[in-house]
Each structure stands twice: as C-alpha cells, then as structure tokens.
Amino acid sequence: MSTTVTFTGVTRRHGKGIALDRVDVALEPGVTGLLGPNGAGKTTLLRLLATVLPPTEGRCRILGLDPDSSDDRIEIRRRLGYLPQEVGYPRGFTAFEFVDYVAALKEWSDRPGRHAEVRRVLDLVGMADLAGKKMRRLSGGQRRRVALAQSLIGSPELLILDEPTNGLDPEQRASLRGVLSSAGQRSTILLATHQTEDVAALCERVIVLDSGRIRYDGSVRDLVAQAAGRVWLADVESPNALSSWRTGTGRFRHVAMDAPQGVELAEPTLEDAYLLLRGGERDSVDMEVA
Numbered sequence: 001m002s003t004t005v006t007f008t009g010v011t012r013r014h015g016k017g018i019a020l021d022r023v024d025v026a027l028e029p030g031v032t033g034l035l036g037p038n039g040a041g042k043t044t045l046l047r048l049l050a051t052v053l054p055p056t057e058g059r060c061r062i063l064g065l066d067p068d069s070s071d072d073r074i075e076i077r078r079r080l081g082y083l084p085q086e087v088g089y090p091r092g093f094t095a096f097e098f099v100d101y102v103a104a105l106k107e108w109s110d111r112p113g114r115h116a117e118v119r120r121v122l123d124l125v126g127m128a129d130l131a132g133k134k135m136r137r138l139s140g141g142q143r144r145r146v147a148l149a150q151s152l153i154g155s156p157e158l159l160i161l162d163e164p165t166n167g168l169d170p171e172q173r174a175s176l177r178g179v180l181s182s183a184g185q186r187s188t189i190l191l192a193t194h195q196t197e198d199v200a201a202l203c204e205r206v207i208v209l210d211s212g213r214i215r216y217d218g219s220v221r222d223l224v225a226q227a228a229g230r231v232w233l234a235d236v237e238s239p240n241a242l243s244s245w246r247t248g249t250g251r252f253r254h255v256a257m258d259a260p261q262g263v264e265l266a267e268p269t270l271e272d273a274y275l276l277l278r279g280g281e282r283d284s285v286d287m288e289v290a
C-alpha cells in the first residue's frame, strides 16, 4: 500500500513547551483514528500535516512532497482537505457561498464545475436543503457540517479532520461515518476525536498520543483485546477500579488492570481499552515519581 505521509523524529515546540516530541508516523490510505487526552498534541500533529505549522525539528514528507519548500507546500495544500477544530466564517455568507469561496481559493476556476462540486459536498453532509441559509443563522451542528463539506472539495487524497463529529446529532454522526468510510477507500484520512465509538466504528488503525508522544499505534482490534478480562459487572462499587459507574440497569461497570476472581466479565470496548492504556501510563509515571 502506498504511504501518503511520513514523519520522522518530528518535534514541535511552543516556547518552552513541547507539543510533539520526536514523533515517527507513516499514514496510508484508509481511516486512522487519533485519540488522546486534552493537550496531548493531536491538533498540533494535524496542523503540521495541513502545513499550517512547520516542525521545530524532524522531517516531514506529505504526498511525496517536502512542506519546507514553498512550491511543494502550495501543491500539498491543493491536494489535501482540512477541517480545523475551529473554523471562522466570513460574515453574511450563505453555506453555499462559504464552500464556494473555499473552492475558489483551491483554484477551481471553472464556475459551473465548481458550483456542481459545492452542491455535491453539501449534499454529502446533508446540507443541500440549507445551502441558501446564512452561516450565522445555522445551528452549531449545521455549521460544523458545512465546515466538513469544504474539506471534502475535490475528494482530496489526504483528509485531515479535527473532531468532525463535535456537535452532530446521532443521525448525522451515523451518516458522516458512511461518508468517511467510503472516502477512506481511496483517500488517507486522519481523524482526531474524543469519541472512541467513532474510531471503533470506522477505523482499523488507531494512534494514541499523550504528552506529545505516540503511546499506541496499531490495530483497534489489538488494543481492544488488551482489555479482555479487565472489564466486569457487579452489584456494588469497586474502590480499586480505574473507572467505575452505575449503569442504567442498576449494576456497576468496572474497568481495572486486574479483575477480581469469579466476577461476571463484560465485553470490552475501545473506550475501556483506552482508559486502561491511560491508567497504565499514569501508573508508570507514578512509579517513576515514587
């Protein structure tokens, strides 16, 4: 399979802080999930991929090009789609005008062809009927869908999505999964999110970042398998669990490094595995401190 992105020893500093610390990663076609706690470095990684930020150290190759060279950078930007965490909208633009404006910036000069593409991507995100509505009059979730539409213009080879399902209702999230899984058959998609269900539903591969370093890079299935035998149901709370809550049935669901003997084990989810990975990290940090 062809490699779309290669980062080697990539570090990004902000003043004295390190947002990314010697990251090595290669991305191939398909949908890869990017998980990590707040401040882990996910957005920084995405901004480097989108050529919005340069690395402080290390080597980046994106679509076979070098983002350090200004000619290559322009070419990369033409060929990628980027949904930032926050999108600013020109005041007074309709949804159609906003997406059309981004398409024009991407040098779609043929007007009828560009308008057809704008209608196509608005339709993909379920916003065709609201295309004529002013951006400021749309709901938060509707605005997010328009922002997503602009990233899909031209079916880019590389699609970088920062929390695309934020604010979307369940129906829209499900429909977005359909759009991304079909795009992932030909494009390389990196999807940063806090929604482990979206990663479990869409991705074969997941990368977990924490404190600017990659803590896990592998298959979703293997990560979930690490939680087998560590999730259980009980009638009472467990003080030693990493995570524990009372479910709708009245029973408690526990996640811990070691389940007690004889308990009723539950099927683990990606969220459980992620909590265990994070718990393991905290334990090893505590041991280093102690």
Ligand SMILES: Nc1ncnc2c1ncn2[C@@H]1O[C@H](COP(=O)(O)OP(=O)(O)OP(=O)(O)O)[C@@H](O)[C@H]1O
Residues within 6 Å of the ligand: 014, 015, 017, 018, 019, 036, 037, 038, 039, 040, 041, 042, 043, 044, 045
């Ligand atoms: N422009 C900046 N100036 C200074 N520090 C920054 C800047 N951007 C990010 N950081 C810092 O870099 C680290 C990583 O931030 P980043 O936004 O990449 O994390 P994240 O994983 O996307 O977090 P979240 O899940 O909260 O969006 C954080 O400690 C953050 O405070």
